[in-house]
Amino acid sequence: MSAEPISRGPYAKSKGQRRRILDVAVDVFGRFGGRGGSLKDIADRVGMSQAGVLHHFGSKNDLLLAVLERRDDQGRVLTPDATLEEGVEAARELLEEGNRNPGLFQLHVTLSAEATDPAHPAHEFFVERYARVSEQFTAPLRAAARDGRLSDDADPEAIAHLVMAAMDGLQLHMLLNDDVDVLKSFDVLMDAVASKYIRPDEG
């Protein structure tokens, strides 16, 4: 017990430094991409040496992945038995979060585009991530199909991929076109999909 105040001090300091590095890294990678953003810029802005930054994160690539993972950790996690309505609500919350944090979204979309190259250090991260998120989006649709709430011509996977794609595309276009209203176009999509493929919940 008596050692705690001594060991807690440096630990809290180190945690604070990690957080500050991550905040700056989100901004630098968001603006310059994972390849263009340099460790030197990040270190300069945090007021550390590059070796100091690497002490906390091991490598530039590890720092990049830590930034991406932090973003995912902040998102709401759906349980496997989430209903359609819960799924739509969670997706809408993600978009509202993106509106509040365009830098973080810019980072995500820039890196996911760069990472389409199989040689990119974040390629595996994104392949794994999209498979997982795709499953999270498809599961409530499959459950709705089992409950007889989907029309016979509805393809849960194709609908899930459409919704994910529209969300990323809208957030990308919003950054290049002030006229894009992400939430309005998202609601148009939800209304259209519901009109064509989904029966209202009678439960």
Added chain:
Amino acid sequence: MSAEPISRGPYAKSKGQRRRILDVAVDVFGRFGGRGGSLKDIADRVGMSQAGVLHHFGSKNDLLLAVLERRDDQGRVLTPDATLEEGVEAARELLEEGNRNPGLFQLHVTLSAEATDPAHPAHEFFVERYARVSEQFTAPLRAAARDGRLSDDADPEAIAHLVMAAMDGLQLHMLLNDDVDVLKSFDVLMDAVASKYIRPDEG
């Protein structure tokens, strides 16, 4: 007239070199982005000096914009009085072209993501491009509204932005998730939007 064979030779040679540089630039920028892709890589692969490449394109930025403009030139151009059906057909053709040329699409999506940064050399290009394409997508919907073919709650601009976003998002996700079927999800979107907002053409 007698000078023609002499002047045509170097001109044709120069045109061929320009085309070869562009082909290689599509691949290099597509894989490494506009910031990560280097003039040196491009010059090495074409078998020229960097000065030789700059002789044809002036600067790396000019080369980047030439690549982007060539892509747009290859797309089908809709007349301002295109019908809804012609618009959908043109959009579908763009996606089929993207399926045939993933490298060119990868370039487009990587650069448009990077270019969300106002300091990026292609920022103005993309802002101007998205405003123009958005108008091309919205016009047939506005015309359909005037003809009484849209439901009263249909918002032509929000629908147009949704379709553009879904197209870019699907092509991005296709590169990271083999399960994504771009054309199938696009058809789901068109069917859903038609079901909710559009009356069939009776003309």
